[in-house]
Each structure stands twice: as structure tokens, then as C-alpha cells.
Amino acid sequence: MGNARRGPIPDELGWLMDMLEDHSERLRTLEAPSGEQLANSVATLRSLVENIQAQLADFIANDIGALVTAAVTSALTGNIAIGGSLTVAGAVTTPGSLTVGGTVTMPGARATDLSAAPNRVNAWLAGDGRLGRT
Structure with a gap:
């Protein structure tokens, strides 16, 4: 073992380097998250994701739904005129009269x-x- 700029490491310091490496490995082991810490992290992440999903579902159901409903209602207010053919794939229900000019x-x-x-x-x-x- 040696350093290119300083030459070989003296034998008296070899034991110190071995001890420092051993202590470094022990610190890495001690500071690593335990299984309980990892499980808590997963539970925390799961609750965060569920919260985000709930907020997104609420936004889609209420805010986006309200915007679409307002746009459709605005577009269909009054009489509906179709300048070409109309094909209905299903039943037609109307609370009033339905008049067909063709x-x-x-x-x-x-x-x-x-x-x-x-x-x-x-x-x-x-x-x-x-x-x-x-």
C-alpha cells in the first residue's frame, strides 16, 4: 500500500488505516435504515399517494365536471339546430314535443x-x- 507522491505508508500507520476503515464500515451499518424505518417510510409514502389520489379524484369529479357541465349547458342553451343528418344510437327522450321537418x-x-x-x-x-x- 502506498501513495505515489509520498512513497510507501509506514507499517506503524497501517493499523490506523485498518481501524479507520473498520470504523467507517461500522458507521455505515449503524446509520443504515432499519427494517422498521423502511416499513414506516413505505406506510408514509402510501398515505401520501392515497391523499394525492383523493384530491385528484375530487378535483376531477367537482372542478373539471363543473367546467364541462357549464360549457355543455352554455352550448345547448335554447334551441338546438342540426344542419345535417342526426343519427341517434339509442332511445330519444324528450320532456316536450319533438318536431321533425324531414x-x-x-x-x-x-x-x-x-x-x-x-x-x-x-x-x-x-x-x-x-x-x-x-
Whole structure:
């Protein structure tokens, strides 16, 4: 063992270097986190993540939801005008009248069972799926 600038280390100092290295290793071992400390760190991190997730969920549910609701409500206020075709994939529910100024096409209407429908009226169904009332 030696130092290039100073030459070989004297034997009298070798034991001191060995002892310092041993003490350094002991300090690293003593200062390392214990299993309990590591477990506490994991629990602390878990609670922090859960708190952040709860705040994010609340923000998404309330703040972003309110912004989207306000934007949609503003856009749909008043009459809705559709300048082209409208395709509805499901039921249409309206609390008032629904007026259509063009042809209504219902491709599956011939398979609809109206035998249990109250207040039925006479209507016609064309071969191309158009529906009308006389």
C-alpha cells in the first residue's frame, strides 16, 4: 500500500488505516435504515399517494365536471339546430314535443311489438323504413 507522491505508508500507520476503515464500515451499518424505518417510510409514502389520489379524484369529479357541465349547458342553451343528418344510437327522450321537418327513418321498426302500448294511433310504415301518421 502506498501513495505515489509520498512513497510507501509506514507499517506503524497501517493499523490506523485498518481501524479507520473498520470504523467507517461500522458507521455505515449503524446509520443504515432499519427494517422498521423502511416499513414506516413505505406506510408514509402510501398515505401520501392515497391523499394525492383523493384530491385528484375530487378535483376531477367537482372542478373539471363543473367546467364541462357549464360549457355543455352554455352550448345547448335554447334551441338546438342540426344542419345535417342526426343519427341517434339509442332511445330519444324528450320532456316536450319533438318536431321533425324531414323524413324519419327507423330501420328496425317492422320488428317493434306495439301490442302493449297504450293510446295507440294509426300510422303507416313504408318499405324503406319511413314512418308516418294519417
